[in-house]
Structures are given as C-alpha cells and as structure tokens.
Amino acid sequence: MTRDLYIVLPAKAGDEKPWKLTRNGEPMGFHNTQQGAIDCAVLLCRNRLKLLGKLAELQIHGRDGQIKDKRTYGDDPPETKG
Numbered sequence: 001m002t003r004d005l006y007i008v009l010p011a012k013a014g015d016e017k018p019w020k021l022t023r024n025g026e027p028m029g030f031h032n033t034q035q036g037a038i039d040c041a042v043l044l045c046r047n048r049l050k051l052l053g054k055l056a057e058l059q060i061h062g063r064d065g066q067i068k069d070k071r072t073y074g075d076d077p078p079e080t081k082g
Contacts, residue, residue, distance in 0.1 A: 003072070004054055006045060008037040009061040034060075045073040 004023055011020040017030035019037040023044070031037035038060060045056040055074040062068045 002055070003057045003074075004045075004048060006041045006056060006058045007061065008034060008041055008058070010063050010065065042071075045071075049074045 005025075006028075007022045009020055009022070011018055011030055015030055017032050019031040019034050021028045021031065021037045021041055028044075029037075029040065031040065038058075041058050045058055048054040048056055053074075056072070058069075058071040058073070059067050060069040060071075
C-alpha cells in the first residue's frame with residue numbers, strides 16, 4: 001500500500017503566505033507559520049489513517065529547503081512471500 005506524501009515547505013516569493021502544505025505534489029494550502037502548517041498536516045495524516053485507513057508520510061522542510069524531519073502514520077503491512 002502506498003503512502004500519501006505530505007510536505008511542509010517554504011512557499012515561493014509572491015505566494016500569499018510564507019509556508020506551503022502539499023499532498024502528493026498538489027498544493028493544499030498556505031500558512032502564516034511553519035508550526036501552523038505542521039499542525040494542519042499532522043491532523044490530516046491522522047484523520048486519513050483513522051477514517052480511511054490510508055498510510056501517510058510527513059516531510060518537514062526548513063527555510064533552507066532541506067528536510068528537517070520525517071514522520072510516518074500507519075504501519076506498512078507485513079510482506080507476504082510467494
């Protein structure tokens with residue numbers, strides 16, 4: 001089962017707010033603070049897992065664009081042989 005990938009990253013110059021949240025490469029929203037974007041992403045990841053049973057991964061980027069933290073939501077199913 002694949003994971004939905006959520007990414008919190010700095011927005012581009014000219015965007016409405018300084019932090020952006022994406023899911024699988026598609027913009028989901030802009031936030032005034034990095035923590036606000038993280039809180040929103042965590043809520044989305046937890047709800048998708050709880051309500052839909054969908055696995056998720058959250059990547060948090062710093063102002064320099066480098067990944068600062070990764071979090072996963074839900075366990076991968078055990079591998080089956082044969």
